[in-house]
Amino acid sequence: xxxxxxxxxxxxxxxxxxxxxxxxxxxxxxxxxxxxxxxxxxxxxxxxxxxxxxxxxxxxxxxxxxxxxxxxxxxxxxxxxxxxxxxxxxxxxxxxxxxxxxxxxxxxxxxxxxxxxxxxxxxxxxxxxxxx
Amino acid sequence: xxxxxxxxxxxxxxxxxxxxxxxxxxxxxxxxxxxxxxxxxxxxxxxxxxxxxxxxxxxxxxxxxxxxxxxxxxxxxxxxxxxxxxxxxxxxxxxxxxxxxxxxxxxxxxxxxxxxxxxxxxxxxxxxxxxx
DNA sequence: CAGTATCCAGATCGATACTG
DNA sequence: CAGTATCGATCTGGATACTG
Numbered sequence: 035x036x037x038x039x040x041x042x043x044x045x046x047x048x049x050x051x052x053x054x055x056x057x058x059x060x061x062x063x064x065x066x067x068x069x070x071x072x073x074x075x076x077x078x079x080x081x082x083x084x085x086x087x088x089x090x091x092x093x094x095x096x097x098x099x100x101x102x103x104x105x106x107x108x109x110x111x112x113x114x115x116x117x118x119x120x121x122x123x124x125x126x127x128x129x130x131x132x133x134x135x136x137x138x139x140x141x142x143x144x145x146x147x148x149x150x151x152x153x154x155x156x157x158x159x160x161x162x163x164x165x166x
Numbered sequence: 167x168x169x170x171x172x173x174x175x176x177x178x179x180x181x182x183x184x185x186x187x188x189x190x191x192x193x194x195x196x197x198x199x200x201x202x203x204x205x206x207x208x209x210x211x212x213x214x215x216x217x218x219x220x221x222x223x224x225x226x227x228x229x230x231x232x233x234x235x236x237x238x239x240x241x242x243x244x245x246x247x248x249x250x251x252x253x254x255x256x257x258x259x260x261x262x263x264x265x266x267x268x269x270x271x272x273x274x275x276x277x278x279x280x281x282x283x284x285x286x287x288x289x290x291x292x293x294x295x296x297x298x
Numbered sequence: 299c300a301g302t303a304t305c306c307a308g309a310t311c312g313a314t315a316c317t318g
Numbered sequence: 319c320a321g322t323a324t325c326g327a328t329c330t331g332g333a334t335a336c337t338g
Contacts (some may be wrong), residue, residue, distance in 0.1 A: 041211070044275040047282050055285045062281045062288060063274075067199025069311080079173065087320055098312055103321065113291025124319040125318080134287060141280045143176045145273045149194045150179050153187045155266060156194060159245025201331075219300055230332055235301065256299040257338080 062112065066142060070097050070105040075131065078115055079139050084128035114138060194244065198274060202229050202237040207263065210247055211271050216260035246270060 048056060065071050077093045078085060085093075091102050106129060109115040114135035120126040180188060197203050209225045210217060217225075223234050238261060241247040246267035252258040 041208075041271055041275045044279045044282070047279055051282060051285065055282075055289070058288055059278070059281045059285050062284075063278055064199040067196040076173075091320095099321070100313090100323095101311060104311095111292055111295040112288050113295075119320095122319095123318090125321080127320060134284065134291075137280070137284070139173055141277045143173045145277055146191070146195055147176045147179055148269070148273045149191045150176070150183060150187075152194075152266065152269070153183065153191050156190055156244050157187070159266075160243055163243040163245075223300095231301070232303095232333090233331060236331090251300095254299095255338090257301080259300060 062138075065108065065112070068105075070094060070101050071108060072142065073097075074102065074105045075109060075114060075135055076139060078129060078131040079136060081130075084118065084130040087127050087129070090129060109135070194270075197240065197244075200237075202226060202233050203240060204274065205229075206234065206237045207241060207246060207267055208271060210261060210263040211268060213263075216250065216262040219259050219261070222261060241267070 048059070051059065074090065074094050074097075077090055081089075087102070087106075090106070091097060091099065094102065097105075106115065106117065110117050110129075114132055116130050116132055118128045118130075120128070180191070183191065206222065206226050206229075209222055213221075219234070219238075222238070223229060223231070226234065229237075238247065238249065242249050242261075246264055248262050248264055250260045250262075252260070
């Protein structure tokens with residue numbers, strides 16, 4: 035698989051990566067797009083402290099238990115959130131965003147902001163394309 | 167559907183969007199994740215000028231005709247690339263990146279660079295998670 | 299050359315039911 | 319409470335064959 039491309043600055047860096055590293059980089063960026071990961075992460079970022087599973091589920095509207103579990107596991111595996119389990123009955127589990135998770139959101143914010151600002155240009159392009 | 171969240175600066179902007187605009191914003195960002203769109207766009211960005219379909223296909227290694235067609239159509243629909251068809255036999259079609267497309271790549275580059283630089287932290291997190 | 303059409307495998311996600 | 323297990327609808331992408 036070839037390196038990622040993009041612009042020159044980024045390109046040069048990407049060329050220094052092994053194939054495994056390049057794949058992981060792509061995977062991390064890709065995670066931005068899946069339906070729930072980013073939203074879940076941002077909910078944890080917005081909280082004052084750690085959150086229980088069910089609190090997260092309340093705030094990420096529309097998510098199923100299954101999808102939330104999966105999203106949280108992935109985020110945990112990549113070091114973006116922490117998971118703390120308490121040996122109690124009923125069980126309590128607390129999730130919190132990590133410094134790397136916050137970094138990640140800080141990287142995404144400008145892109146998202148740009149997209150939001152550009153939304154009318156995209157709408158215009160689509161109207162033109164769909165119309166004729 | 168709730169607004170996107172993220173950090174405060176971005177949040178404030180996102181709150182001003184209609185639901186349709188918010189959905190489109192999300193869709194644009196989401197396109198980063200699909201397997202070929204970004205790569206295709208970056209190939210067009212790297213070229214000196216417009217490229218024919220088959221030239222793009224050569225450079226985006228491993229892509230199928232079907233996937234390339236789909237990726238290019240989506241990029242065109244969102245105004246990120248242009249498509250010019252020449253009434254010749256055999257047919258010639260030329261694709262080129264637009265200013266908005268370049269803008270988009272410029273937004274993505276820092277994120278990608280950050281991910282590439284952080285790749286060892288992600289590997290470490292995974293090793294820890296997978297190990298125990 | 300630049301597609302379209304068709305079929306197929308695998309992944310994703312929601313809904314539901316069940317459990318330590 | 320915080321999951322896991324299972325099923326089914328939907329989507330994605332690859333391979334192949336065909337066409338203006």
